[in-house]
Amino acid sequence: MADDSARKRKVRGRKIRDDRSSKEGRRAKKELARKASNAGERNGDSPLSDPGEVAPEPFVETDAVQSLRGRITGWLEADQPVHLIGPTGCGKTALALSAAAERGRPVVWINGDEAVDTAALVGDHAGGERYKEDDRFVSGVSKQTEIVRERWVDNPLSVAVREGATLVYNEFSRSDPAAHNVLLSVFEEGVLERPGKRGDDRSIDVHPEFRAIFTSNDVEYAGVHEQQDALLDRFVGVHVDYYDDETEREIVRSHVELSDEGVETVVDATRALRDDLDIVVGTRAAITAAKGLAVFDGAGNSEASENGQFDDDLLAEVFTDVLSPKVTGDQTDVDDLRSRIREAI
Structure with missing residues (x-):
């Protein structure tokens, strides 16, 4: 009987240790997930901006400006991405930011250049996070568990699509057209594919409030790329010239x-x-x-x-x-x- 009681105590002690180890492991995984999801906010990397913060100041409200902005916001309301095209220095960027701010949704800003690629738009792996659990519950026995989690950082397009923000892509035509292939599925199927991301969350369903405004100089400007017709067919083009x-x-x-x-x-x-x-x-x-x-x-x-x-x-x-x-x-x-x-x- 004594031997049976001793055996039960040993089994129960081992079960308690196993339960505690499992609990600590789950806690460690949750902590890693929390850290990964909050990394952008903690490091000040979140691309989301309050609409009131991006509204250009000063911004002139003449009849000509209001009429043009009304066209932009009207197309956005019709769920159409808007491409503002015009000469440099005519106020395209201020107009885009004003229209984005008027929606009252968070705003995400991208500035196009030759360095922008798909990863710069959707996100990429940013190293890994490692956690070690050292269990010395029983004297003379050491149990070590190591958890490694790859950290993925979403870049502006992924954040805008997920949060239903207004994307303002300035100097859109200065980026390599190959980087914009990911936009095709966004505007056609309502899904953003994230190359390099593994698992069930490789793709993001586009939030119903997501909208996009692009600005470009006329095609004759230096450093401007011609974008693919398949993408431009999904835009509406609003040509902006110098005001009266x-x-x-x-x-x-x-x-x-x-x-x-x-x-x-x-x-x-x-x-x-x-x-x-x-x-x-x-x-x-x-x-x-x-x-x-x-x-x-x-x-x-x-x-x-x-x-x-x-x-x-x-x-x-x-x-x-x-x-x-x-x-x-x-x-x-x-x-x-x-x-x-x-x-x-």
């Missing part, structure tokens, strides 16, 4: 402290140069020129600036400085640009 003179004045005025007459002079000069020069003269150039004129030689406080009558030499020099990076940099080219600017303004 009233809107451009409002935009410049919102960025620079300059008299109304001074702003009018800058915008008129910008629009004249846009017609006469064979380089791109965007609204951004007008803002930069206005900032320069508000500073150099005290122009911002002078009687001339109040009347919008800047010295012609100063006006020509400021616009030359603003636009000269667009020429080769050879002094002859800069001198030629200066002469053409003087003639135009």
Whole structure:
């Protein structure tokens, strides 16, 4: 009887140790899962942004701007990805961010360039996490359990698709078209495949509130790739050009402290140069020129600036400085640009 009781105590003790070991193992696995799922948030890597934080400030709300943004938000409401196409410096990015913020959903931002590949969009393995459990419950007996878990980090597209965010893909056409093959299934089947991800969660079902806005320069710009027709067929294209003179004045005025007459002079000069020069003269150039004129030689406080009558030499020099990076940099080219600017303004 004593022997039977001793045997039962041994069996029960072994069972307790096994149960404790199993419990600790499950706890370790849960902790690893929690750490992996929260890694992006902990490290500040989460691409999700509050819509109020991405809304451009300042942002001009003229009739022309509201009409264009209304087209964008209308197509988004119709569950269509929108591709904004237009010359550099015409306000595509600000327009895209404004439309994204207006939806009230989280926003995910991607900036396209040659380095963007499929992994940069959907995610990749980021090393592994290792956990060791050392059980010394019985003296002289050591039991060690090692748990290894690969850590996968989702990149912007995966996060946007899963969370129902608005994806703003700036300079979309600067990325290699091969990187965008994953977008085909997103817009056609409503599924994102994550190459390199193993297991049941290799794919993500697209959240019903997911939307996408892409921006691209016109095809004639350097560094621009032609994207595959199969993908472009799933977009709607909204072509954006420079705004009317009233809107451009409002935009410049919102960025620079300059008299109304001074702003009018800058915008008129910008629009004249846009017609006469064979380089791109965007609204951004007008803002930069206005900032320069508000500073150099005290122009911002002078009687001339109040009347919008800047010295012609100063006006020509400021616009030359603003636009000269667009020429080769050879002094002859800069001198030629200066002469053409003087003639135009």
